[in-house]
Amino acid sequence: MTDPKIRFEKVTKRYGALVVLDQLQFEVAEGEVVTIIGPSGSGKTTVLRVLMTLEPIQDGIIWVGGEPLNKMWSGDRLVPASEAHIRSVRSRIGMVFQNFNLFPHMTALENCIEAPVQSLKLPKSEAVERAVELLEMVGLDDKRSHYPSQLSGGQQQRVAIARALAMRPKIILFDEPTSALDPEMVGEVLTVIRELASAHSYTILLVTHQMGFAREISNRVCFFDQGRIVEQGEPGRLFESPRNERLKLFLSKILQA
Amino acid sequence: MDWQWDFTFEVVLPRLWEAAGVTVYATVMSFLFALLGGLILMLLKTSRFRLVSFVAGEVIEFIRATPLLVQIFFLFFVLPQFGILLPPLTTGILAISIYNSALTAEVYRAGLQSVPRGQWEAAKALNIPTHRVYQRIIIPQSLPPIIPALGNYLVAIFKETPLLSFVAVGEIMHASKLIGSQYYRFTEAVTIAGIFFLVLSLISAVGIRAVERYVNKRILH
Ligand SMILES: Nc1ncnc2c1ncn2[C@@H]1O[C@H](COP(=O)(O)OP(=O)(O)OP(=O)(O)O)[C@@H](O)[C@H]1O
Ligand SMILES: [Mg+2]
Numbered sequence: 001m002t003d004p005k006i007r008f009e010k011v012t013k014r015y016g017a018l019v020v021l022d023q024l025q026f027e028v029a030e031g032e033v034v035t036i037i038g039p040s041g042s043g044k045t046t047v048l049r050v051l052m053t054l055e056p057i058q059d060g061i062i063w064v065g066g067e068p069l070n071k072m073w074s075g076d077r078l079v080p081a082s083e084a085h086i087r088s089v090r091s092r093i094g095m096v097f098q099n100f101n102l103f104p105h106m107t108a109l110e111n112c113i114e115a116p117v118q119s120l121k122l123p124k125s126e127a128v129e130r131a132v133e134l135l136e137m138v139g140l141d142d143k144r145s146h147y148p149s150q151l152s153g154g155q156q157q158r159v160a161i162a163r164a165l166a167m168r169p170k171i172i173l174f175d176e177p178t179s180a181l182d183p184e185m186v187g188e189v190l191t192v193i194r195e196l197a198s199a200h201s202y203t204i205l206l207v208t209h210q211m212g213f214a215r216e217i218s219n220r221v222c223f224f225d226q227g228r229i230v231e232q233g234e235p236g237r238l239f240e241s242p243r244n245e246r247l248k249l250f251l252s253k254i255l256q257a
Numbered sequence: 258m259d260w261q262w263d264f265t266f267e268v269v270l271p272r273l274w275e276a277a278g279v280t281v282y283a284t285v286m287s288f289l290f291a292l293l294g295g296l297i298l299m300l301l302k303t304s305r306f307r308l309v310s311f312v313a314g315e316v317i318e319f320i321r322a323t324p325l326l327v328q329i330f331f332l333f334f335v336l337p338q339f340g341i342l343l344p345p346l347t348t349g350i351l352a353i354s355i356y357n358s359a360l361t362a363e364v365y366r367a368g369l370q371s372v373p374r375g376q377w378e379a380a381k382a383l384n385i386p387t388h389r390v391y392q393r394i395i396i397p398q399s400l401p402p403i404i405p406a407l408g409n410y411l412v413a414i415f416k417e418t419p420l421l422s423f424v425a426v427g428e429i430m431h432a433s434k435l436i437g438s439q440y441y442r443f444t445e446a447v448t449i450a451g452i453f454f455l456v457l458s459l460i461s462a463v464g465i466r467a468v469e470r471y472v473n474k475r476i477l478h
Pocket of ligand 2: 044045046
């Protein structure tokens, strides 16, 4: 097997005395689609946030594509990563947030060209060309000059996906991408994510409560509880014959709901 | 009521006209310096260096906790003791600017904090450099709350300028008092000074509303 695309090596994340990730060991292979499930407060969002470097970790190492993220090599020693190093590794990762976080003062198109122009220093014309393609891909070509406030939740989330893709990430993180949506808009967003998953060119890490969708698109499902992976496996197996008691309880609650 | 139109046109208006210029000048200069001073104080207060931010915080508290008139007197009588001899108008503008810097610093801070954390996080996830995040994402979104607040301080400063009459700056209130004591007639001069403040305050309020609407339209849609 090749190097995993993402590897958490004994990663510990604490907020004060609260241990949110407890010496977490976790790997994702290149091109793999992994779904994280688990009860509220189990640390699912935190896994994505530390990987996106939105939160520092207190202990352990996160590896991305064989390179350390929170550390860097100095000769043959690992030292705390510099801002430049973090930026360069982070550029391979894109994130889609639960509540979209679009820039409200920019149109859909402007949202999608902002980072390519400001961060990748692409010429504007090239950034626009790419953004238009991506907006077409998410089915919003005709909404490019709309502001976020003029779009439905589902449309906003699709713009947010296009915006993340515009940076050409290898890894995409989705944190409950449909939780903030009205039920009738969930489908359109899942359709886009499904397409990305089946393209096999992205490594995808998804947090969701949509068990049916998790089952359909994931290569592997990880059940988190109290900052650790308690059980993981191929989705059919995990959902049909869970072994861990807490997973059984979690699934029965979810299926009842 | 005993109102003399001759006196009004021949004595009061010409002298107040000149003094009104001083009032407007003091207002505009104080406002501009307060905009800049507040920015500097806010940057110092949010500094990474604990000592700097602590001292800036204390200075802001101190300025806000003392009356402006006391600060005007303080600068007026204390600066010369250190060999700093400034014209009264300059000293007055300095005092009003410093006082209002402490207030505008808070406006800037509150404005920046009103931008949701998710905006920072999205920008960081997109790897946008920090100075660009401020310039293109955070500052534009903080303007809608900042601009009306700054507009209120412009009007407040305008209404604070009569305090300068206590240190003999020839602004409109001072001129009214002089006319009054010279001719033993206060009604005309004080009334016209009042109308002057009323009219300019109203005009500013309309102007501020227009700027506010323009900014909101450009930024919030
Ligand atoms: N900024 C923070 N400060 C303090 N505690 C935090 C912070 N962010 C998260 N936590 C705590 O960390 C724990 C894990 O949070 P996390 O958001 O990862 O949970 P989650 O599994 O995503 O839950 P949910 O399903 O509700 O989204 C929770 O107990 C939460 O209260
Ligand atoms: Mg969460």
